Amino acid sequence: MATETVALVEGEEPGGLVFHPFDQFEIKPLFGEIGDPVSWYTITNATFWMALAALSVILLLVVGTRGRAVIPSRVQSAAELIYGFVYKMVEDVTGKEGLKYFPWIMTLFLFILFSNYLGLLPLAFTPTSHIAVTAVLALGVFIAVTVIGFVKNGMAFLGLFWMKEAPLFLRPVIAIIEVISYFVRPVSHSIRLAGNLVAGHAMIKVFAGFAAIAAISPLSIVAITAIYGLEVLVAGIQAYVFTILTCIYLKDALHPSH
Amino acid sequence: MATETITAEEALAVHGAEAAGPGMPQLDVSSFPNQIFWLLVTLGVIYFVLSRFALPRIGAVLAERAGTITNDIAAAEELRHRAREAEGAYDKALADARVEANRIVAETKAQIQADLDVEMEKADAQIAAKTAESQAAIDEIRESSARNVSEVARDVAREIVAAFGADADVTKVDAAVDAKLGERA
Numbered sequence: 001m002a003t004e005t006v007a008l009v010e011g012e013e014p015g016g017l018v019f020h021p022f023d024q025f026e027i028k029p030l031f032g033e034i035g036d037p038v039s040w041y042t043i044t045n046a047t048f049w050m051a052l053a054a055l056s057v058i059l060l061l062v063v064g065t066r067g068r069a070v071i072p073s074r075v076q077s078a079a080e081l082i083y084g085f086v087y088k089m090v091e092d093v094t095g096k097e098g099l100k101y102f103p104w105i106m107t108l109f110l111f112i113l114f115s116n117y118l119g120l121l122p123l124a125f126t127p128t129s130h131i132a133v134t135a136v137l138a139l140g141v142f143i144a145v146t147v148i149g150f151v152k153n154g155m156a157f158l159g160l161f162w163m164k165e166a167p168l169f170l171r172p173v174i175a176i177i178e179v180i181s182y183f184v185r186p187v188s189h190s191i192r193l194a195g196n197l198v199a200g201h202a203m204i205k206v207f208a209g210f211a212a213i214a215a216i217s218p219l220s221i222v223a224i225t226a227i228y229g230l231e232v233l234v235a236g237i238q239a240y241v242f243t244i245l246t247c248i249y250l251k252d253a254l255h256p257s258h
Numbered sequence: 259m260a261t262e263t264i265t266a267e268e269a270l271a272v273h274g275a276e277a278a279g280p281g282m283p284q285l286d287v288s289s290f291p292n293q294i295f296w297l298l299v300t301l302g303v304i305y306f307v308l309s310r311f312a313l314p315r316i317g318a319v320l321a322e323r324a325g326t327i328t329n330d331i332a333a334a335e336e337l338r339h340r341a342r343e344a345e346g347a348y349d350k351a352l353a354d355a356r357v358e359a360n361r362i363v364a365e366t367k368a369q370i371q372a373d374l375d376v377e378m379e380k381a382d383a384q385i386a387a388k389t390a391e392s393q394a395a396i397d398e399i400r401e402s403s404a405r406n407v408s409e410v411a412r413d414v415a416r417e418i419v420a421a422f423g424a425d426a427d428v429t430k431v432d433a434a435v436d437a438k439l440g441e442r443a
Contacts, residue, residue: 022282027289040291047292050300057304061312068315070323083316103309111304131284132293198284 017212021205025129025198045125046133053114053127061110082110086243093247097254104144105250108137109243116197116235120228128238129197131190138190141246149253160256189245196238200231411435 029036030043038044060082064075072080086109090102112128119126127133149157161178163171204227211220283289415435419426 025283027283027286027292038289038292040295042292044289044292044296046289047296050296054300054303054307057312058307061316062307065312065315065319068319070319070326072319076319079312080316080320083313084320103305103313106308106313107301107305110308111301127293127297129284130293132290133297136294136297194284198282 017209019206019209021202021209024125024201024205027130046127046130049115049118049125050111050127052118053111056114056118057110089244090247093244094251094254098247098250101148101250105243105246108141108246109239112137112193112242113236113239116239117232119197119201120231120235126197126201129194129201131194134190134194135186137193137242138186141189141249142186145246145249145253148250149256152254153256157253157256160252164257185249189242193238193242196234200227200234203227204231408436408439411439 027038027044027046028034029038030045030048036042060075061079064073064079067073067076069076083106086106087099087102090098090105094101115126115128115133118124119129149160153159161175161182163174163178166174204224207220207223207227211217211224412432412435415431416426416428419431
């Protein structure tokens with residue numbers, strides 16, 4: 001088994017076409033040897049890029065607004081734009097009661113947005129391309145929304161699954177479907193985000209692998225450019241989708257009656 | 259990467275994840291604790307910074323701007339109202355002034371007319387008095403000149419009679435002269 005692995009690795013290296021679309025997602029310790037074990041506190045490339053996302057948030061929203069100007073600078077203007085965008089989203093979807101959770105939703109949105117965009121830099125690592133990260137985000141939302149739902153509404157929260165508009169004989173069936181869909185939420189919520197990013201990044205790497213053949217390389221570069229453009233859209237849209245779904249789930253918790 | 263001298267164990271350590279799974283680092287469970295720990299740290303930092311500094315600050319700035327704009331609009335409305343009021347007052351003052359001016363003109367005209375009438379009357383009276391006086395003087399001059407004529411005629415008649423050497427009665431001569439003058443008159 002071990003020798004076979006070596007042989008496989010050896011065999012890949014000298015070939016003409018080399019595809020390593022998933023190498024970019026590897027978690028590596030930032031300091032020390034490559035083979036070092038990754039324990040929970042090790043500073044890795046994931047740590048570095050998450051820290052960079054946090055730093056970008058601080059730069060944009062804290063340093064950028066330090067002037068507190070009534071007539072804003074460009075950076076402050078951008079910060080206010082993001083603030084207004086998310087604030088309005090929370091207010092529109094969840095109503096006034098949801099504004100209490102606005103800082104949390106803003107945290108999610110900014111973390112995902114900056115992770116996505118920083119991940120588009122060449123040689124970057126994208127924390128949100130890992131299911132471990134998105135699953136924690138989605139599970140956090142799921143647990144928080146469920147707890148809020150029961151704390152705010154008590155058992156009335158279960159009315160979310162009991163369609164009063166539906167004919168009586170259909171209600172149990174609908175309730176089962178609703179319960180299943182409720183528990184599937186964190187799965188789809190997390191896989192949607194990670195899957196989109198993995199697919200785009202891997203695709204770029206695959207096209208980059210084709211660039212080794214001279215005849216195909218121009219097409220490959222055009223394709224990479226096109227997909228990169230698409231990924232720029234996806235990075236923003238996925239952050240938005242994750243955030244607005246969080247708002248919708250929160251609305252269900254605050255107002256469980258349909 | 260693996261070289262000729264690398265041992266099988268080392269190679270397995272490097273590529274363990276890929277060899278064990280289908281090649282997706284996402285499914286390497288051994289990296290999950292690390293990612294989850296640092297994710298929670300990052301989210302905590304972002305939440306702390308946002309809730310403590312960024313969001314209150316931006317919220318305050320937006321509220322201040324909204325307040326400023328509302329105040330400015332209210333002030334502009336107030337100023338416009340005042341301008342309209344001032345314009346109304348100005349128009350009213352202008353109309354009043356015009357009425358007042360007309361009144362003063364009419365009054366002055368009447369005053370002047372009255373003064374003029376009085377002065378004219380006075381002047382007419384004076385002219386009439388002067389005319390009467392002059393008439394009297396003319397009459398007196400005429401009378402005295404007529405008296406002088408008869409006196410001169412009597413004196414001349416006496417002298418002529420005396421020159422003829424006749425000692426005539428003075429009263430007779432005078433009577434004759436008067437008679438002659440009376441005929442002519």
